[in-house]
Amino acid sequence: MALLPLALLCAATLGAAEPQLFEPEPFTSAQLRGTDPFEEAVEEPVRSEKWLRDISRRTKNHFKKILQPLQTPIVQEYQVLQILDGYVNYTMQLVANATGHDVVWNRTGRWLSEEEPRALKQDLPPRARYINRMLIYLNKEMDVVWNLKTMVDRKRWGVGNVITSSPYGPHGEHPERWRANGSFPLPKAAPNSTILLQDKKINLVLRVKADVEEYDNKYAQQLQADYESLVHNINDASQKISDLRGRLWKMEDFAQQFIVLPSGVWNKIDAN
Numbered sequence: 439m440a441l442l443p444l445a446l447l448c449a450a451t452l453g454a455a456e457p458q459l460f461e462p463e464p465f466t467s468a469q470l471r472g473t474d475p476f477e478e479a480v481e482e483p484v485r486s487e488k489w490l491r492d493i494s495r496r497t498k499n500h501f502k503k504i505l506q507p508l509q510t511p512i513v514q515e516y517q518v519l520q521i522l523d524g525y526v527n528y529t530m531q532l533v534a535n536a537t538g539h540d541v542v543w544n545r546t547g548r549w550l551s552e553e554e555p556r557a558l559k560q561d562l563p564p565r566a567r568y569i570n571r572m573l574i575y576l577n578k579e580m581d582v583v584w585n586l587k588t589m590v591d592r593k594r595w596g597v598g599n600v601i602t603s604s605p606y607g608p609h610g611e612h613p614e615r616w617r618a619n620g621s622f623p624l625p626k627a628a629p630n631s632t633i634l635l636q637d638k639k640i641n642l643v644l645r646v647k648a649d650v651e652e653y654d655n656k657y658a659q660q661l662q663a664d665y666e667s668l669v670h671n672i673n674d675a676s677q678k679i680s681d682l683r684g685r686l687w688k689m690e691d692f693a694q695q696f697i698v699l700p701s702g703v704w705n706k707i708d709a710n
């Protein structure tokens with residue numbers, strides 16, 4: 439699971455007081471304990487040039503106020519993806535049971551959205567740096583969300599490949615020669631979650647509205663741009679997750695058709 443390495447990476451960048459990724463309220467709870475993990479005891483250097491000035495205390499508090507609530511939709515997206523992961527696992531197990539072969543989905547073994555570590559802006563003045571740390575933290579969480587989405591989608595593809603490339607049914611063209619390659623018990627129960635129910639389509643698409651402000655200060659401008667881009671990223675992910683749910687429903691239908699097909703008879707299902 440990617441959570442651990444990322445949490446460690448964060449701990450290395452942000453210091454020992456780093457909250458766990460996906461703690462529901464990492465900002466407020468840490469503040470209650472009086473150890474705000476994004477705060478650093480740093481003297482503010484004297485900056486004479488106006489354009490190098492730190493953001494004001496008021497601007498910092500404003501950014502804090504608009505960034506903190508973004509944790510909630512990110513956690514929600516991650517939780518929905520975990521449910522979808524359970525769902526695709528189920529579909530995969532059905533197909534593996536029918537064919538007697540593992541569904542290959544992770545051949546390359548890479549994280550698709552593996553990125554260069556974001557360059558830390560070392561030269562930011564303290565208040566801007568504080569907000570920047572919050573942004574980095576939330577962006578790292580979004581990376582974990584996208585990775586899980588990629589993984590679920592790969593599993594879906596893996597199932598589709600098996601179905602599409604087995605036009606003679608689960609035991610192939612010559613079922614008398616078929617041998618199971620191991621033991622693939624049927625899953626005990628279908629996943630149980632209302633998010634998956636087709637007849638009550640829960641809307642997964644978020645439309646988080648960015649709070650738009652204009653600033654003269656160049657750090658505030660950059661932070662505002664990063665903030666808006668994070669909001670866009672969150673909304674975009676929710677749309678893609680919603681699409682993925684629809685594709686998983688379709689794949690589940692294909693799988694249900696496939697597993698009951700007679701082997702040795704041409705019944706090609708195009709599932710990709």
Ligand SMILES: *[C@@H]1O[C@H](CO)[C@@H](O)[C@H](O)[C@H]1NC(C)=O
Nearest residue numbers: 519520521522523524525527
């Ligand atoms: C799906 O299966 C993988 C391994 O096969 C497992 O690590 C993961 O926890 C499962 N997901 C869920 C939501 O059960």
Ligand SMILES: *[C@@H]1O[C@H](CO)[C@@H](O)[C@H](O)[C@H]1NC(C)=O
Nearest residue numbers: 439543544545546547548589
């Ligand atoms: C995917 O494959 C790689 C390499 O084969 C492996 O290290 C990794 O744990 C696999 N990931 C999952 C989720 O199975």
Ligand SMILES: *[C@@H]1O[C@H](CO)[C@@H](O)[C@H](O)[C@H]1NC(C)=O
Nearest residue numbers: 538539540541542618619620
């Ligand atoms: C059979 O299973 C083994 C190990 O479980 C795996 O290495 C091998 O690739 C499988 N063969 C096929 C044809 O799926």
Ligand SMILES: *[C@@H]1O[C@H](CO)[C@@H](O)[C@H](O)[C@H]1NC(C)=O
Nearest residue numbers: 535538618620621622623624
């Ligand atoms: C499929 O599932 C059933 C019930 O769990 C089991 O008896 C059977 O052996 C499984 N098939 C394979 C190929 O593992």
Ligand SMILES: *[C@@H]1O[C@H](CO)[C@@H](O)[C@H](O)[C@H]1NC(C)=O
Nearest residue numbers: 628629630631632633634635
């Ligand atoms: C899901 O499980 C809960 C408790 O395990 C049960 O009360 C509920 O009826 C189930 N829902 C569906 C849709 O099966």
